[in-house]
Amino acid sequence: MPSQPVLEIRGLDKSFGPVQVLHDVAFTAYTGEVTALVGDNGAGKSTLVKCLGGTYSIDAGEYFFDGKPVQVASPREAADLGIEIVYQDLALCDNLDIVQNMFLGREKKSGLVLDEATMEEMAAKTLDSLSVRTVKSIRQLVSSLSGGQRQTVAIAKAVLWNSKVVILDEPTAALGVAQTAQVLELVRRLADNGLGVILISHNMNDVFAVSDRIAALYLGRMAAQVKTSDVTHSQVVELITSGRSGELGLQKVNGVTA
Template structure:
């Protein structure tokens, strides 16, 4: 075990404490606290406007919290921008995927972080080899690393986006509605990929409107309503009725 691993032993990969975010006079997030452990999948649920996307953007460095603290493996950090979040081992998969449709799978895997050889030439062989290894490990069923993104199905594209996040994330992956635009079969395949990430000891925070998906994938469920954290439940110790009541306001805590 490395020195860093020893230092981080027993620490959550992410700890948010008393996070508050305001936009002018509007309070978007109020006193939000949450810890995510290595290898744990936490679902973030709530109606539209509950503050889920705002929280994702705070964790990923798009927004700075108005107050509160963020810690990675026990150490306080400042997420001033998305580059800093990536430097701390945090990757995001958004609904729009942020893939370059005209590029190949392997170029998308290293988009903006392409390795080079002598004289600044792209190390294409390394990119291809690492891409093929990862998509095989995650069972992302694509024709090849040379396939162009525009020629892939929605599920295959989502698989590539998750594989890219997995390649670069060392601590945490944020998934924002990863199957919202997919059919039943493709959704099932993406869910398999997400479940396989647990073995990599990476924390997962997933936003989903599908409670079936939430109960299938998550270890814990965190409910937001109007910017406030209503409660956190162990998935196996709750049911859909309780979570719906928390989302809608029929249950306070």
């Protein structure tokens, strides 16, 4: 097991006006592992992810990346560190092809002209490294791709830039059985390729299928972060729904502190 987390958060607080959404949250993600982030609706998963990605500023707390304290004030700074987020809506342009989407906003150029050949090579290499074989041509328009293929393109876009941490927001929510299996396999492969993967999911089957660790949020507090092999399905469900499960989790859930 890697000793030092690639990404670590300590004592994170985040409020929107008078409403405190995150209380003293601690969270870690390791290189080569899939960390599942679970929690009920409104538990603060999306807020936490947006804090990690620089969309939201944090009110209090420490942010470590590769062991060094960092400030992440914008999505651009997060991207510069090597943190990429694949949002649920994927943010792909239907009217562009796969290569064009993967390089959107960061096109390779030679002089004034787009360097299509280099972009095509890099895109093909990235898709190869992820063992993606389901797309016919990387010059296909995204509009002609299935949901799973789109998810694949969005993920490939995130790992194209030598990123170190990839955050996936409900990647399988809209997919059928076969495509879910495919995307989960891809998620596993990302971790095996040496990335830190953070997977937000509501689906316990998915979580247990691919994750190494599970972090459960409950009403804005981190109920527990445990190794997947140490807990059962029902324990995780308990952590999500009541914040505790026996010895695990928040001991005084409605108290001032955990």
